[in-house]
Amino acid sequence: MVIGMCRSFRDRALDRCYHCFPCLSDPARRSSLVLKVTLVMLHLVYVGILFLFDSDLIDKTKKEPWYTALYLLLFFATLVQYFITSGSSPGYVLDAMRAVNETNVICKQSSMAKQRQTASSKNGSLPVEGCQSGRNFQGTDSTSWTKLVMDMYPPGTSIRSCICPYCNVEQPPRAKHCYDCDKCVLHFDHHCVWLGTCIGQGNHCKFWWYICEESALCLWTGILYITYLRANISRAWWNDAIAILLLIPLSIFIVFLLLLLFFHSYLILTNQTTYELVRRRRIPYLRGIPERVYPFSKGVCHNLYDFCCGGSNIYSLEPLPSAQELEEKSRPYTCLDVLTCRCC
Numbered sequence: 608m609v610i611g612m613c614r615s616f617r618d619r620a621l622d623r624c625y626h627c628f629p630c631l632s633d634p635a636r637r638s639s640l641v642l643k644v645t646l647v648m649l650h651l652v653y654v655g656i657l658f659l660f661d662s663d664l665i666d667k668t669k670k671e672p673w674y675t676a677l678y679l680l681l682f683f684a685t686l687v688q689y690f691i692t693s694g695s696s697p698g699y700v701l702d703a704m705r706a707v708n709e710t711n712v713i714c715k716q717s718s719m720a721k722q723r724q725t726a727s728s729k730n731g732s733l734p735v736e737g738c739q740s741g742r743n744f745q746g747t748d749s750t751s752w753t754k755l756v757m758d759m760y761p762p763g764t765s766i767r768s769c770i771c772p773y774c775n776v777e778q779p780p781r782a783k784h785c786y787d788c789d790k791c792v793l794h795f796d797h798h799c800v801w802l803g804t805c806i807g808q809g810n811h812c813k814f815w816w817y818i819c820e821e822s823a824l825c826l827w828t829g830i831l832y833i834t835y836l837r838a839n840i841s842r843a844w845w846n847d848a849i850a851i852l853l854l855i856p857l858s859i860f861i862v863f864l865l866l867l868l869f870f871h872s873y874l875i876l877t878n879q880t881t882y883e884l885v886r887r888r889r890i891p892y893l894r895g896i897p898e899r900v901y902p903f904s905k906g907v908c909h910n911l912y913d914f915c916c917g918g919s920n921i922y923s924l925e926p927l928p929s930a931q932e933l934e935e936k937s938r939p940y941t942c943l944d945v946l947t948c949r950c951c
């Protein structure tokens with residue numbers, strides 16, 4: 608009976624909480640919120656402990672305020688970058704389709720308006736069938752999306768093999784359905800649990816900057832912790848037990864972050880995604896391509912430019928390379944290729 612009363616009290620409390628904050632009623636959003644709060648708390652604990660115990664750092668702040676100001680700037684920039692990346696769209700296929708549809712509708716409306724103007728100037732009256740075509744926009748748009756997508760695959764590819772059974776939409780090359788987001792993502796890289804979102808075409812650049820800033824912050828924090836421990840090395844170790852306990856997971860995290868940063872830098876330079884690299888043999892359009900060939904690479908500089916400056920249109924689509932292009936990329940390297948930085 609007591610257990611039942613406790614449960615009903617808990618349920619009522621939760622209902623009130625969900626009533627005040629409707630976003631918390633969704634388990635996915637709740638866990639995402641818990642994750643974000645945990646991340647902020649972790650950052651605050653690491654920095655707070657440092658400023659609480661390290662008197663040398665306080666002295667240094669008084670003498671050289673710019674040093675601490677720079678550190679705190681990196682601290683806030685990292686948190687801001689985390690929230691920006693977490694809240695950004697990875698580029699969903701459905702959104703891309705809608706964007707294409709809207710563009711088509713606008714284009715068709717303007718072309719129809721021009722036709723009507725021409726007809727009225729010729730006949731002196733508006734054509735009657737003008738508004739009827741408006742109904743067909745939806746049908747023609749989905750066809751144009753299908754055509755747009757199918758043009759990116761080699762001729763003879765069946766439409767059925769390109770349709771996602773969950774979203775019921777034609778997937779452009781390099782897109783994949785994410786089971787966590789329940790949506791197809793353009794340039795699917797991976798679903799990041801830490802950020803609570805997918806990493807794809809729309810936010811891969813932001814994700815790289817986040818891991819870059821986080822690595823720099825963790826490295827700097829690690830250095831500050833080591834400096835503090837070295838300054839107090841003559842003391843009994845249990846006096847600094849908290850700092851030692853915090854430094855151990857931080858060191859592991861630094862190694863993980865640096866490996867992740869190098870790995871994603873390599874992916875960016877070769878225009879690959881984590882999914883393509885890991886599942887290379889299972890992805891139909893990558894099957895049969897030699898391991899050393901990067902089918903979507905346009906050369907290091909071009910890949911880098913596309914990655915950094917291609918963010919203006921997160922729905923830009925990339926066709927599959929033709930057989931000729933693949934043959935050209937599979938060609939053995941010559942000295943001239945090395946000098947001209949051929950698609951590495």
Ligand SMILES: [Zn+2]
Pocket residue numbers: 771772773774775783784785789790791
């Ligand atoms: Zn899907």
Ligand SMILES: [Zn+2]
Pocket residue numbers: 785786787788789797798799804805806
């Ligand atoms: Zn996802």
